[in-house]
Amino acid sequence: MYEDGLLLCSSPQSLCVSLPKIDPPQRNNQMPLIKTVWLGIDSAVALWRIEEPEEQLAFFALESCPEDIIHPPKRLEWLAARALIAQLVQDIGLEYTGLRKDEFGKPFLKGLPHQVALTHSFPYVAVQIDPHQSVGIDLEQPKEKLRTIAPRMFSQVETEDAANNLTKLCIYWCAKEALYKLYGQRSLLFSEHLKVEPFLMGNQGNLAGSIQQGKASQQVNLKYEVTPDFVWVYTNTKRA
Numbered sequence: 001m002y003e004d005g006l007l008l009c010s011s012p013q014s015l016c017v018s019l020p021k022i023d024p025p026q027r028n029n030q031m032p033l034i035k036t037v038w039l040g041i042d043s044a045v046a047l048w049r050i051e052e053p054e055e056q057l058a059f060f061a062l063e064s065c066p067e068d069i070i071h072p073p074k075r076l077e078w079l080a081a082r083a084l085i086a087q088l089v090q091d092i093g094l095e096y097t098g099l100r101k102d103e104f105g106k107p108f109l110k111g112l113p114h115q116v117a118l119t120h121s122f123p124y125v126a127v128q129i130d131p132h133q134s135v136g137i138d139l140e141q142p143k144e145k146l147r148t149i150a151p152r153m154f155s156q157v158e159t160e161d162a163a164n165n166l167t168k169l170c171i172y173w174c175a176k177e178a179l180y181k182l183y184g185q186r187s188l189l190f191s192e193h194l195k196v197e198p199f200l201m202g203n204q205g206n207l208a209g210s211i212q213q214g215k216a217s218q219q220v221n222l223k224y225e226v227t228p229d230f231v232w233v234y235t236n237t238k239r240a
Contacts (some may be wrong), residue, residue, distance in 0.1 A: 034084075039238040042092040042114070043130040045137060047232070050080045050123040057083055063098065077120035084127045085109075085116055092129075106184035117181045117235075124230055130237045136182030136220075138174040139232040142166045146173055153190040161198035167231065168201050171224050174233035179209050179220060182235055188213075201226075206236065 035047040050057070054075055058064050060083035065075040082099060089096040089109065097110045107116050109129075117128045117137045128137040146169040150159055154172055162168040176194045188194060188211070197208040207222040221236040 036088075036091075039130070039236070042094075043132075043237050044088055044091075045126065045128045045234045046084050046088055047124065047126045047139075048080055048084050050076050050125065052076075052080075054079065060086065062086055062096065073122040077122055077125055080125040081118040081120055081127055084125060085118070085129065088127065088129050089114075102184070104185050106181070117178075119177075119181075119232070121230060126232055126234070128234050128237075130235070133235075133237060134182050134184060135235040135237060136178035136180065137232070137234040138177035138181065139230055140170050140174050140177075141230045142170040146170055155191055155195065157198060158196060165201070167226055170231040171199075171201065171207075171226070171233065172196055174224065174231050175207050175209055175222055178222060178233045178235060179211055182220060183211050183218075196222075207233065 036044055037046075038044045052060075054065065054072075057076060057079035061079045063079075063082065065078050069075050069078055085099065086096040089112070094112060094114075099107045099116070100110050101107050107118060109116055114129050114131045115134045117135045119126050119137050119139045121139050121141050124139055126137055126139045128135045144166070146166060147164060150162065150169050150172075153176065154162070154169075158172055162172055175196045176190050179194045179196075180188060180190070193212050195210045195212060199205065199207055204223070204225040207224055209220040209222050211218040211220065222233050223236045224231065224233040
């Protein structure tokens with residue numbers, strides 16, 4: 001089902017090879033499944049299924065979850081996303097020192113020029129990193145509520161193309177969320193400013209998206225993948 005780049009963690013050390021040499025907390029027998037898709041030398045997307053307790057995720061993330069995040073799954077998502085970003089940064093030979101957010105809530109790496117984007121839908125998290133351009137990524141589990149919100153969030157062309165197919169509605173939704181995160185500012189209407197061209201749906205494929213503000217239009221290439229449990233869409237930053 002997955003493309004080349006699927007990594008199965010077969011030992012407790014597989015996720016923390018480049019982390020500081022300290023004694024790790026007790027680990028579960030089952031380790032998470034990670035998929036990494038390299039789009040360039042230091043540009044990638046990665047996927048993680050959360051199976052660890054909070055203590056272990058905090059070890060991987062090199063920090064603790066803020067106390068004001070109370071809901072247990074949300075705490076795990078917060079930590080897992082940062083653990084995955086930390087791993088990607090270290091995989092490209094750089095030092096991870098944490099994330100910061102701008103006034104719009106868009107995340108950035110501390111001390112590095114790379115652009116990042118995060119997404120989660122428990123028990124899954126996914127991240128994207130690129131050194132040259134803003135990126136967007138989204139992961140969702142198809143739910144019936146998409147059929148209700150589609151007429152308000154999608155254009156008429158997009159709604160008609162989806163034809164009430166829940167999986168295709170989810171692809172459109174993820175694509176628009178990815179575009180929104182790439183833009184990184186507010187005051188965008190999903191139905192008017194974030195566009196996705198009609199497409200023939202498969203298990204994976206390319207999407208043509210655009211961010212339209214007044215007379216200006218930014219074209220964005222996206223990739224999507226459909227799995228039995230979720231749909232995810234991310235910016236295709238692969239350069240020829």
